[in-house]
Structure formats: structure tokens, C-alpha cells
Amino acid sequence: MSALTIDDLKEILRAAAGEDESVGLDGDIAETPFTDLGYDSLALLETAAVISRRYGVTLTDDLFDDIATPQALLDEVNSVLSAAA
Amino acid sequence: MSTRQDQHTERPERPEDTERPGRPRGVALLFPGQGAQQPRMAVGLYRADPSFAARVDRVLALWGAEGRAIRRDWLSDAPRIPLDDLRRAQPLLFAVDWALGRTVLDWGVRPDALLGHSVGEVAAAVLAGVLTLEDAAALMADRVRHLAAAPPGGMLAVAAPVAELEPLLGPDVVVGAVNGPRQVVLAGAEAPLAATEAELRRRGLSCRRARTVSAFHSPVVARAAALSLSALQTTLLRPPHLPLHSGYTAGLLTDDQAVDPTFWAGQPAAPVLFGPALDRLLTAGPLLLVEAGPAQGLTMLAKRHPAVASGRSAAVAMLPARPADGDAEPDAVRAVWRALAEQGRLQGLSSTIPAAAASVGGSTGTRGAP
Numbered sequence: 024m025s026a027l028t029i030d031d032l033k034e035i036l037r038a039a040a041g042e043d044e045s046v047g048l049d050g051d052i053a054e055t056p057f058t059d060l061g062y063d064s065l066a067l068l069e070t071a072a073v074i075s076r077r078y079g080v081t082l083t084d085d086l087f088d089d090i091a092t093p094q095a096l097l098d099e100v101n102s103v104l105s106a107a108a
Numbered sequence: 109m110s111t112r113q114d115q116h117t118e119r120p121e122r123p124e125d126t127e128r129p130g131r132p133r134g135v136a137l138l139f140p141g142q143g144a145q146q147p148r149m150a151v152g153l154y155r156a157d158p159s160f161a162a163r164v165d166r167v168l169a170l171w172g173a174e175g176r177a178i179r180r181d182w183l184s185d186a187p188r189i190p191l192d193d194l195r196r197a198q199p200l201l202f203a204v205d206w207a208l209g210r211t212v213l214d215w216g217v218r219p220d221a222l223l224g225h226s227v228g229e230v231a232a233a234v235l236a237g238v239l240t241l242e243d244a245a246a247l248m249a250d251r252v253r254h255l256a257a258a259p260p261g262g263m264l265a266v267a268a269p270v271a272e273l274e275p276l277l278g279p280d281v282v283v284g285a286v287n288g289p290r291q292v293v294l295a296g297a298e299a300p301l302a303a304t305e306a307e308l309r310r311r312g313l314s315c316r317r318a319r320t321v322s323a324f325h326s327p328v329v330a331r332a333a334a335l336s337l338s339a340l341q342t343t344l345l346r347p348p349h350l351p352l353h354s355g356y357t358a359g360l361l362t363d364d365q366a367v368d369p370t371f372w373a374g375q376p377a378a379p380v381l382f383g384p385a386l387d388r389l390l391t392a393g394p395l396l397l398v399e400a401g402p403a404q405g406l407t408m409l410a411k412r413h414p415a416v417a418s419g420r421s422a423a424v425a426m427l428p429a430r431p432a433d434g435d436a437e438p439d440a441v442r443a444v445w446r447a448l449a450e451q452g453r454l455q456g457l458s459s460t461i462p463a464a465a466a467s468v469g470g471s472t473g474t475r476g477a478p
Contacts (some may be wrong), residue, residue, distance in 0.1 A: 030473060031223045039267075040290075040412055041290045043269070043289030043290065044288065044289055044290065044412040044413070044414075044417075045412065045413070045414040045417040045418070046411070046417050047410055047411070047418075047419070054376025056429070057409075058404055058408060058429035060411065061408045061409075061410070061412045061416075061417075062408065063408040063409070064265075064316055065266075065267050065291060065314065065316050065407070066267070066291075066412070068314040068315075068316055069267040069314040070266065070312075071289075072267075072312070072314045076312075077366055084316075086179075095442045
């Protein structure tokens with residue numbers, strides 16, 4: 024499985040928000056805190072669920088206690104993916 | 109509720125919903141409720157801003173010895189009663205919400221809308237003049253006393269639309285809050301809620317327990333909530349002098365609704381339709397939303413609304429997403445002050461801007477027009 028890119032993650036974040044909601048994810052958001060992007064704990068759980076389904080990785084529910092930005096999430100997911108490869 | 113939800117889903121495109129550059133945004137204050145409480149929330153601001161501290165202390169003093177116990181637990185790293193207990197969460201949320209909202213009003217801002225979530229609606233009602241701070245504090249104490257004796261329960265946030273969840277709810281589990289198109293909070297006694305949670309997880313739905321040991325906004329607390337009616341019937345309730353929106357009616361409160369004791373007594377057991385209420389506000393025109401309370405939960409909900417995501421409306425919060433000592437909390441308040449100044453809502457105070465900003469505003473005693 025190839026590594027997750029920031030564009031992949033943006034698409035996943037949009038999918039997790041659902042079509043009734045809309046989010047401002049344009050531009051460089053890698054270091055923007057999820058809270059500033061409007062992603063609360065439930066929206067982040069949904070984001071993790073989408074990643075788990077698409078990439079076949081298991082992400083724990085307390086993942087986001089330490090992960091505050093898209094870049095940190097990318098790093099975490101990619102380290103899990105490379106460990107599984 | 110289904111009717112309101114339908115309105116929410118349709119998002120009617122009214123003429124005024126289209127973007128008009130230069131059109132001034134209105135100001136709406138949002139007040140969070142149960143679930144938004146955080147350890148040491150607003151303590152950094154309490155330490156840094158004497159005027160905010162005075163407002164919080166004024167509320168706590170109304171609860172006498174219990175108010176002192178609440179303050180000790182709030183400021184303590186090892187509270188005797190945990191913050192998530194409603195005897196701490198409810199009064200502290202009320203005090204912090206009200207004190208922050210009062211701060212904005214004391215800057216001279218006359219908001220175009222007030223909207224609270226759950227107990228936040230009581231803070232909004234005080235600022236709108238429906239009941240005095242003293243009467244609201246008495247209501248909170250009475251309500252907390254009764255609710256603390258209610259059967260235990262829980263609440264579960266689920267990332268799914270109401271329509272998808274309703275057929276999956278077990279007996280004795282209800283929709284306690286609709287926070288957004290895919291943000292629903294279920295409520296019920298522990299055993300039935302756990303059974304429903306297991307079923308929802310089996311279906312792959314994302315679930316998260318809310319920080320509460322009570323099944324707010326469900327029939328579990330209905331009897332306890334109704335016990336506040338007799339005290340409310342002897343409380344003077346006045347029509348709001350600011351536009352007071354309700355998370356229970358998902359719209360602007362009428363004078364008749366605002367002065368109805370049964371409306372206020374029923375709130376802890378009634379479903380919160382915050383998402384539909386916010387949607388109606390944002391659909392009516394461009395707004396600067398100001399969250400007057402901890403945790404930025406309502407701000408984050410608002411940021412996923414198309415009106416805010418598109419930049420037509422904006423959302424700012426008076427406290428950080430997580431509590432912080434040092435400058436973070438006063439800085440957040442200053443940023444809101446600047447955002448309001450940029451909207452031209454502090455025009456009457458131009459000569460006091462530097463002083464007010466330096467002291468987190470409000471402590472200069474300046475109010476309203478010069």
C-alpha cells in the first residue's frame with residue numbers, strides 16, 4: 024500500500040464530514056490544528072474509521088489524544104502502513 | 109422533531125443567503141452546555157483578567173458555601189467532586205458562559221442573536237433579560253439538586269444522520285441532541301444505551317461517549333427536571349430584550365415561550381436541536397459567531413456549516429479548544445475582541461481600544477456608547 028498523501032487525507036476528511044457538511048480544506052492545512060478546521064473528536068473518529076476501512080489499518084480510539092494536525096496524522100498512518108508492509 | 113429535521117436537511121436557499129461582499133455580519137453569541145466542561149476551563153482567564161474573575165465570583169457567591177466548594181474543585185488538580193459530575197459541570201458551565209457573554213455585552217456589543225446549547229441556554233436567557241442572574245442561579249441550584257437524584261445514565265455521540273439512527277435505537281434510548289447533519293447524541297439509562305452502542309458499532313458507525321453520568325435530554329431525567337417547575341412558577345420571567353434563539357424550538361423564542369415556566373422546567377429532559385437552530389441562524393444572513401464558553405465544540409460544528417466553510421459567516425471562540433494557563437486564554441479573548449472591532453461592533457469604544465485590549469477588555473468599565 025502506497026503512503027498516504029496530504030491530498031488523500033483531504034479527500035478523506037471531506038468524506039468523513041459527509042455531503043451535508045462542508046469544510047474549508049483548501050491551501051496548506053498540514054500544520055493547521057484539527058480544531059481550527061472544525062474537526063471535533065467525533066469527526067476525527069469518523070476520519071479514522073474511513074482511513075481504517077480504506078487502508079486496512081487499525082487506528083485506536085485514543086489516537087487523537089496526541090495527534091493535533093493533519094501532518095501528525097499522516098505521519099502516524101504512514102508509519103503504521105510501512106510497519107505492515 | 110422530524111419536521112424540523114427536514115427543514116434542516118433541505119437548507120432552503122433564501123435570497124439573503126447569497127454572498128454580498130461588504131454586507132456587515134451580524135453578531136451571534138453561542139453558549140455551550142453539558143459535555144463542554146474541561147478541567148481548569150477558563151482558569152487561565154480567571155487568573156489573568158480581574159473583570160472576568162469578578163463576574164465569575166459574582167455567580168459563585170450566589171451559591172454560598174456550595175459556591176465556595178465549586179470554586180475549590182474548579183481550581184483544584186484533585187477535585188473532591190469530579191468535574192464531569194453535574195453538580196460541578198452544570199454550575200461551572202453556567203458561570204463561565206454567563207461571565208464570557210457578559211464580557212462581550214460590557215464591551216458595548218449588542219448581539220443580533222443569542223443561542224445556547226443545553227445549560228448554555230440559561231446563560232443566554234439571563235443575558236437577554238428573561239430572568240435575573242440571581243433567579244437563574246437559584247434555578248440552577250434547584251435543578252442540579254433534583255437532577256443529581258435522578259437515575260444514572262449516559263449519552264453517546266454518533267456520526268450519522270438522525271433519520272439513519274432512529275430505526276436502530278433500542279427501547280429507552282432517545283435522540284438527546286441533534287448537533288449537525290451527521291452529529292447526533294443519544295441518551296438513555298446505561299444498560300439500554302450500551303446495547304444500542306454495541307449495535308451501532310457493529311454496523312461500523314463512529315461512536316463516542318459524552319462526558320456525563322446523567323442521561324440529559326431524555327425521559328430518564330424528566331421527573332427530576334419537572335420538580336423545578338414549582339420554583340419557576342414563582343420566578344419572574346420577562347420577555348427577552350435581545351433576540352434569544354432556542355436549541356429546543358430551533359428558532360427565535362417568542363415572548364410567550366420565553367415567559368413559560370414549563371418551557372424552562374422541561375429543558376433538561378427535552379431534546380436539543382442545536383444543529384437546526386444554528387442552521388436557521390446562518391441561513392438568515394451572514395454572522396460572526398462568538399462562542400462564549402469552553403472547548404470550541406460549537407465553533408467546530410459551525411466551521412463545518414457551508415455558510416462558515418464558504419467564508420460568508422465566521423466563527424471565533426473566546427476560549428481555546430483546550431484549557432491553558434498562561435496567555436492562551438486571555439489571547440483568545442483578545443482575538444475575539446479584535447474580530448468584533450473589525451466588524452465595527454466596538455465603534456463607540458475606539459478611544460479605549462488599547463487599554464481594553466491590554467486588559468482583555470471590559471475592565472475599563474466602559475459600556476455602550478461613549
